[in-house]
Amino acid sequence: MEKILLKVDEDNINKRLDLFISEKLEGKSRSYVQGLIEDEKVVVNEKIKKSNYKLKLEDVINIEVPQPRELEIEAEDIPLDIVYEDSDVIIVNKDKDMVVHPAPGNYNGTLVNALLYHCKDLSGINGVARPGIVHRIDKDTSGILVIAKNDNAHNRLAEQFKDHSITRTYYALVEGVIKTDSGIIDAPIGRHPVERIKMAVVKNGKHAVTHYEVIERFKGYTLVKCNLETGRTHQIRVHMSHIGHPLLGDEVYGFKKQKFKLQGQALHAKDLGFIHPTKGEYVEFSSQLPQYFEKLLDNLRNISKI
Template identity: 45%
Template sequence: MRAAIRTTYEVTEQETGERLDKWLTERLQEDDVDISRSVVQQWLKSGLIARRPAGKVKASDAVEDGQQYDVEVPEEEPFTVLPDDIPIDIVYEDDDVVVVNKPRGLVVHPAAGHPRGTLINALFAKGIKLSSLGGEMRPGVVHRIDRDTSGLVMFAKTDRAYYALTEQLRHHTVERKYIAIVHGRMGHESGTIEMPIARDPQDRQRMAVIEGGKRAVTHFQVIERFDKYSLVECRLETGRTHQIRVHFAEIGHPLAGDQVYGRRHTLPIDGQALHAQTLGFDHPATGELVTLTSELPTDMAGLIENLQAGRIG
């Protein structure tokens, strides 16, 4: 039995003050690690969790902005990412960063019980080397989008890039715009949804708007209205798990095709009608602004065309 560092987690300003065991449990669960708070408490007692640069930790510690924690998990064998020859659309690549236009249905990185067939496996098959920061299952992963969301996602190829890009995300300076089809005709042309989000205590697989949850802010602009649906551009200020899906469901306009937060009768699409269309960041080496866009996938483009023609909805 060996202990391997799986990942390093950093506390954000909004998370300051949370108990260490609660904070770590939520962060691990967000990364698809099937773990309970009691197990995290055992790891803390066993010394499998350490604060950088050094120092003893206990479950009741209050985390502070900028603190970093290394988490080790006992494993029989070290995890190795294996290459999978999956076609992917690389829209940008240099020595520091690679950005991929992810298709709907593809998982971003391996997880427990899902070691193959992910975007990371596809990048490895192309010989692309990623930063080891992020952990064995998430090398170079700066941010994620859901399996059934399409669009732009970026990865760090160097440690310098990983630190720079995650810092930009932490300070909300990365531009992330999504296009969504939502149920109902939205009454406002634009607006901001600010509702705290946390894991649903009744169902660990879902997120929910919960008092005391993490700050979550989504800005939106209505692009076009149809009979029973609206086409909306969403801009993330924060990036909580399932944020857009939870926010729009909460205000009565769930995303079309969302099998978790949406409605039973919806548009014919395999997954939520959500596409990460625009990604903008300061290059970690040059400091120059990089702004990338991607076209809507054919399934969403087809739905919009049919909605505009009145053939559906």
């Protein structure tokens, strides 16, 4: 058990307790801090306070941080759709419904569990729970991911993601008919001010730019190709919802009810391009739309083609 003592200065008066602590504890998320507060591991002036407590000057905060539980991630014989592999990288076409790496509630059946069975050499930069994972896509998003097999490859790929020099193309089926053939959504993204598990377009969010192009129009729906200039959490889902065209099946940023009864958003990471970490040349990989997505498009073409 690690014990931490914090004292509130003038710069943090009226700040929420959970926000203040998450800013001070490096590597700990706000939700993690809220869990500590709920478990009464945080006391302010020797009293238990709630997460939304507004700090006062010279408040004394005592925190007990439990030792992290050692994770034992098991290798599992789960089929993988491997698009390409060499001594530095593995390119995988991830299935819809597969979580990328273990986390509370999902310690098995993840892409990492499958990768550990397939390959013993993965970069260790992100620790035991996320070996080789340079970037992620949501559980319900299918498509192309690059995995690093060594630390050098990981660092070189991570730098390209940081510089936004990676080519990333997604196909999304959205609600409504988009009238313009293409457009650019330049709107900052950050945590939703009220629903903290969601992202949103907010004034003080991080710079985020999405380019979209209409591929096909249907009655009530549009198939679009989206290119990411930046890579914010849920960027396409947030941006398309922001312009009034949420992704079909997206119950977080779109409509709760939809006639196709999809489990999760209709979004596929189709193309991924980058400078190979050791060869130094540009490479690009593509994947086909998953069967459910193609079937959905065929149904729309048969019943509601414009």
